[in-house]
Amino acid sequence: MKMEIRHLVFAAAVVISLTSCARKITESGKGSYYADKFEGRPTASGQKFDQDKMTAAHRTLPFGTKVKVTNVANGRTVTVTVNDRGPFAAGRIIDVSKKAANKLGMVNAGVANVKISYKRKKK
DSSP states (O other), X not given: OHHHHHHHHHHHHHHHHHHHHTOXXXXXXXXXXXXXXXXXXXXXXXXXXXXXXXXXXXXXXXXXXXXXXXXXXTOOEEEEEEEEOOOOSTTEEEEEOHHHHHHHTOTTTSEEEEEEEEEOXXX
């Protein structure tokens, strides 16, 4: 009986540990996309901005973070890689490239209600 309890406690500790390591974080707010005038300019990460790549700007996430972006209005989802800082417009949580905006169906509107999710990096 004592061995079974120890094994259960150990198994529960492992599950809790794995859950906290792979914890998904979500944010909701307005998303927008980069204007064409930024094409070819350097991003905060040092990469050249390319409208045809699946990239994004976020104020705080580490460069290289993969972010799932969902357009709340139509349910379309894309995965982008953070390589820049921004957006700097009030109330916006992410700026995506034009390619990502096309896939999300938000080019005509320019701004959309989005939900973003990403895994927390290990410390």
